[in-house]
Amino acid sequence: MEIEKSLTLDAPPQQVWELVLDPQAMCGCVPGMQSVEVISDDEYVAHMQVKISFITARFTLNTRIVEQEAPRYLRAEGTGEDASVASSLTQTSEMFLNEREDGGTDLRIKVKADVFGRLGTFGLAVMKTKADRMWDEFGTNLIARLNGEAPEAAETPRAEATAEPTPTRRPAPSTPANTVAPRAGWLARLLGRAPAQPSAEHIHVEVERGTTRIRIDWPAQQSDACAAWLRELVKA
Secondary structure, eight states: OEEEEEEEESSOHHHHHHHHTOHHHHHHHSTTEEEEEEEETTEEEEEEEEEETTEEEEEEEEEEEEEEETTTEEEEEEEEEEGGGTEEEEEEEEEEEEEOTTSOEEEEEEEEEEEEETGGGSOHHHHHHHHHHHHHHHHHHHHHHHTTOOOOTTHHHHHHHTSOOOOOOOOOOSOHHHHHHHHHHHHHHHHTSOOOOOOSSEEEEEEEETTEEEEEEEEGGGHHHHHHHHHHHHHO
16 A cells, blocks of 8 residues: 655744654654654654554554655654554655745655555555545644644544444344345355354454455444445455
8 A cells, every 4th residue: 555645834844854753742643653662763663553444453563764864855664563453564654845935844755555464454445544534633733733732632532432332232123034134145245155144233254365364243233334345355
């Protein structure tokens, strides 16, 4: 997955550069970043929590700055892993700072990321939508820092608060066969196998990718989201 984003900032490049290289400041700007440990001037370990669809991943990210030309250019490489959701990632990012005639800064980033494991089964559209939201939030927080304001303190808790609620237990419909049987047939046609019998509350999905098998119980109330995810999975 490759992402390219830009921001127009009123601050001069040197001020933006110093802020971007301040680990504690970035901890307050990057959505989901809970803490950061400084290993050296060019190496950091960050702990992040990111929610994609129904999965919440807690990554330990090891990042190293491999090239920099202050205050114009920076390139960094990183790896991360969350064993609890059997997922990992590698990424290379570049940052470009260009001074405008009015003294402000055009900030541009290019990121190439590869996601493996359970999170890697999500389609490109889902991942890019999440990246777009995180970039918008990062830009808002960065501008607030440059203006001497504190970013909104509820970034990480808000991600948890917007997680899909656990569906409440409801009585089974009077004719369960009419609702369950069509769903099972649809999943069987899409995945090439018959899924395990779902309950009235969940859609059970099993996906195999090479030697990896993923089992998911999706809330039945969110069947449309399940169908969208499966379509993206088939395209991947």
